[in-house]
Amino acid sequence: MCNFQNIIGHEQNIEHLEKAIAEGMVSHAYIFNGEEGIGKMTVAKAFAKALLCEQKNSCGHCQSCIQIDSMNHPDVIYVTHEKSVITVDDIRDQVNHTIAVKPYSSEYKIYIIDEADKMNVMAQNALLKTIEEPPEYAVIILLADNKDTFLETIRSRCIQLNFGPLKEEQVRDYIRKHYGENNSKEDLAAAYSMGNIGKAIKVMESQEFEEMKNRCLNMLAHIKEWNIHEIVLYLKQMDDYKDRVFEFLDIITIFYRDILILKVTGLPNKTVFKDKYSLMRKQSVYLSFEGIDRIIKEVEKAKVRLNANVNFDVTLELLLFAMKENGTKW
Numbered sequence: 348m349c350n351f352q353n354i355i356g357h358e359q360n361i362e363h364l365e366k367a368i369a370e371g372m373v374s375h376a377y378i379f380n381g382e383e384g385i386g387k388m389t390v391a392k393a394f395a396k397a398l399l400c401e402q403k404n405s406c407g408h409c410q411s412c413i414q415i416d417s418m419n420h421p422d423v424i425y426v427t428h429e430k431s432v433i434t435v436d437d438i439r440d441q442v443n444h445t446i447a448v449k450p451y452s453s454e455y456k457i458y459i460i461d462e463a464d465k466m467n468v469m470a471q472n473a474l475l476k477t478i479e480e481p482p483e484y485a486v487i488i489l490l491a492d493n494k495d496t497f498l499e500t501i502r503s504r505c506i507q508l509n510f511g512p513l514k515e516e517q518v519r520d521y522i523r524k525h526y527g528e529n530n531s532k533e534d535l536a537a538a539y540s541m542g543n544i545g546k547a548i549k550v551m552e553s554q555e556f557e558e559m560k561n562r563c564l565n566m567l568a569h570i571k572e573w574n575i576h577e578i579v580l581y582l583k584q585m586d587d588y589k590d591r592v593f594e595f596l597d598i599i600t601i602f603y604r605d606i607l608i609l610k611v612t613g614l615p616n617k618t619v620f621k622d623k624y625s626l627m628r629k630q631s632v633y634l635s636f637e638g639i640d641r642i643i644k645e646v647e648k649a650k651v652r653l654n655a656n657v658n659f660d661v662t663l664e665l666l667l668f669a670m671k672e673n674g675t676k677w
């Protein structure tokens with residue numbers, strides 16, 4: 348299962364952690380910073396395994412390794428929360444009140460706090476007390492999308508490791524390793540993921556993603572001929588996909604980038620949606636370079652609007668009408 352040797356990417360962070368273990372310089376507190384799905388939890392688990400393995404080599408078959416793989420090692424605590432905020436009670440109950448209890452079976456007691464940037468200020472202050480004077484055996488790992496939300500007093504006491512996107516080839520390696528060679532979804536997963544393994548996995552495995560993608564492609568095939576009534580009807584159905592709207596927008600972008608590639612090179616093997624060749628080929632004839640460029644910019648604009656909390660229906664309506672216009676006039 349997960350150990351440092353079979354993680355793809357994040358080489359520098361892994362090297363740092365391995366060195367800390369080898370030199371006996373493991374810190375009491377870490378911040379793993381990077382976007383959701385990038386691999387922070389995978390590295391955190393591998394770190395726990397490396398720290399706790401009875402053979403000291405993440406063997407994978409000692410009791411400790413087996414317990415970590417099945418997520419029930421008594422000395423690895425996953426701090427959970429129910430609401431969109433990690434409250435002071437979450438930190439007190441799950442960290443501060445348990446940390447004084449010595450590890451059951453190992454040298455270390457490891458706390459992994461996922462989405463730690465959701466701690467409110469009171470929760471952070473409660474955690475700070477523990478981080479300031481941790482027991483010798485404690486290792487606290489904060490996983491965060493955005494470390495800027497931490498108090499400076501927390502940040503300054505943690506070793507901070509940043510998790511950036513993987514190279515496209517690394518994502519492809521991962522897909523081939525886990526889903527086999529020549530998987531028909533590989534191109535989309537690699538393009539859509541932008542170096543994020545979590546996103547690649549979504550493309551490979553999520554049925555909902557697949558349905559949303561098909562609906563999106565159906566719209567892209569017909570938007571030019573649709574009248575206002577049909578667009579409004581489509582948008583009504585899109586309400587079910589509200590929480591997937593950014594995925595929807597990314598698919599639109601990939602599709603139009605494909606058209607651009609076809610227009611420039613004429614080569615379908617360079618595109619992501621190879622199975623939509625005839626559709627894209629048609630559109631690449633009547634869409635101008637400027638028209639494609641405008642559509643891609645409109646998609647970016649829609650993302651900005653959504654991030655600024657502009658109404659979902661209004662944003663998508665504006666986008667679809669702009670796409671229709673670009674498809675007919677230019």
Ligand SMILES: [Zn+2]
Nearest residue numbers: 400406409412
């Ligand atoms: Zn082991």
